[in-house]
Amino acid sequence: MLAKQIKYLILKELKLEMRNKYALGGILLYVVSTIFVSYLSFKKIVTPATWNALFWIILLFASINAIAKSFISETKGKLLYMYTLASPQAVILSKIIYNSLLLLLLSGLCLLTYSLFVGYIIQDLPLFLITLLLGSFGFSSLLTMVSAIASKAGNNFTLMAILSFPIIIPLLMILIKLSKNAIDGLERWDLNYLLVLMFLNVIIVALSYLLFRYLWRD
Amino acid sequence: MKKNWWKIIAVVFVLYTLIAGFLIPVPAQAILHETIRNLYFHVPMWFSMMTILFISVWHSIKYLNKSDIQSDIIATQAAHVGMLAGALGLITGSFWAKYTWGAWWVADTKLNGAAITMLIYLAYFVLRGSIDEEQKRARIAAVYNIFAYVMLLVFLMVLPRMSDSLHPGNGGNPGFNKYDLDSNMRMVFYPAVIGWILFTVWIFTLKVRIEKLKRKNLIDE
Numbered sequence: 001m002l003a004k005q006i007k008y009l010i011l012k013e014l015k016l017e018m019r020n021k022y023a024l025g026g027i028l029l030y031v032v033s034t035i036f037v038s039y040l041s042f043k044k045i046v047t048p049a050t051w052n053a054l055f056w057i058i059l060l061f062a063s064i065n066a067i068a069k070s071f072i073s074e075t076k077g078k079l080l081y082m083y084t085l086a087s088p089q090a091v092i093l094s095k096i097i098y099n100s101l102l103l104l105l106l107s108g109l110c111l112l113t114y115s116l117f118v119g120y121i122i123q124d125l126p127l128f129l130i131t132l133l134l135g136s137f138g139f140s141s142l143l144t145m146v147s148a149i150a151s152k153a154g155n156n157f158t159l160m161a162i163l164s165f166p167i168i169i170p171l172l173m174i175l176i177k178l179s180k181n182a183i184d185g186l187e188r189w190d191l192n193y194l195l196v197l198m199f200l201n202v203i204i205v206a207l208s209y210l211l212f213r214y215l216w217r218d
Numbered sequence: 219m220k221k222n223w224w225k226i227i228a229v230v231f232v233l234y235t236l237i238a239g240f241l242i243p244v245p246a247q248a249i250l251h252e253t254i255r256n257l258y259f260h261v262p263m264w265f266s267m268m269t270i271l272f273i274s275v276w277h278s279i280k281y282l283n284k285s286d287i288q289s290d291i292i293a294t295q296a297a298h299v300g301m302l303a304g305a306l307g308l309i310t311g312s313f314w315a316k317y318t319w320g321a322w323w324v325a326d327t328k329l330n331g332a333a334i335t336m337l338i339y340l341a342y343f344v345l346r347g348s349i350d351e352e353q354k355r356a357r358i359a360a361v362y363n364i365f366a367y368v369m370l371l372v373f374l375m376v377l378p379r380m381s382d383s384l385h386p387g388n389g390g391n392p393g394f395n396k397y398d399l400d401s402n403m404r405m406v407f408y409p410a411v412i413g414w415i416l417f418t419v420w421i422f423t424l425k426v427r428i429e430k431l432k433r434k435n436l437i438d439e
Contacts, residue, residue, distance in 0.1 A: 149345070149361060149365075153345055154348050159345065159348060162341045163362065165337070166334050166338040166366070169330075169334055170369055203368060207364070207368060211282075214360070215357075
């Protein structure tokens with residue numbers, strides 16, 4: 001039942017996105033132009049720490065921009081209609097899955113253009129890709145929930161940023177640590193960090209699942 | 219009297235901390251010297267903050283279950299007092315850092331955790347400020363409170379154990395209770411912790427009563 005609802009809701013999101021291509025194009029262009037600006041100001045970056053930090057900062061801001069619209073763009077009537085058809089859990093889970101896919105696309109593009117312009121210094125690509133995958137999923141679940149909270153408080157973009165920054169820091173720090181390992185190409189994979197990252201993802205999704213039904217009602 | 223015995227304990231213990239904390243001899247440690255006395259003030263502040271923030275989250279959960287506005291008042295006021303304890307913890311810690319590490323602020327997991335706690339609860343107050351309707355504000359703030367508290371717990375519990383730190387109790391640095399705390403200091407430290415926690419809880423109950431009276435007056439007018 002839940003799986004079926006989620007499937008239809010994701011298809012709905014995809015259909016809407018396809019009808020409204022400029023929103024997706026806008027966010028992809030945002031990433032590319034941010035990277036181009038940093039390329040023009042930094043030229044090539046060879047220090048791993050700086051490369052890493054800049055990469056994640058660009059991705060963080062792009063993700064917030066991409067996800068902020070997921071609830072804010074829904075009108076009140078449309079939401080009401082959606083809630084009569086599907087359970088709130090299905091709504092939040094479908095949004096999280098859809099946003100994960102969006103962020104995967106975004107982070108892939110970000111990695112490509114960033115490596116092209118700013119320089120490619122990653123030694124251990126598989127570890128970096130796994131970090132990126134888990135990071136996109138974590139970002140999307142956390143930011144989707146925060147965007148749901150912010151949309152209830154006057155659709156304010158600033159609010160979205162100040163609500164999400166402090167709670168995204170634990171996630172971001174683990175991601176930066178892991179991707180730094182991937183750039184340095186250390187021999188041994190640090191399973192501890194990967195496990196903590198997965199554990200964090202599970203916690204965030206579980207919390208969203210439990211708490212969203214208190215949010216949607218007006 | 220029967221209900222207020224813990225307030226007497228709070229006053230006696232805090233007074234005892236103030237007097238004994240400055241007078242009773244302390245072990246002479248290399249870098250710490252007399253600043254070790256800050257232990258009686260800095261550490262209990264964080265214990266009080268975590269206690270009071272736990273009360274806040276507990277009442278947020280209660281609000282989501284029962285939708286009783288009293289729980290919302292308690293959760294907000296607890297967060298306010300938690301911020302007060304946190305600010306005092308930051309200030310005392312900052313002074314201590316200046317005298318032992320040589321800087322007001324150093325890059326360190328424990329210090330970052332403290333700063334993030336403050337940011338989260340400031341964001342919580344901004345969120346509350348941006349919603350007008352009372353029931354809606356209470357519900358959404360409760361959701362954010364629970365969500366943020368869990369992320370904070372992860373940050374405070376998991377990350378410091380995974381990286382080195384200058385702060386006592388981490389990454390090879392001796393914790394105070396292991397090597398440095400002698401029986402003299404214990405005699406002050408434990409009452410200090412209990413005293414400060416009870417003291418903060420007292421401030422918090424007063425704030426809740428004031429807030430409830432304010433609301434009552436509004437209704438009467």
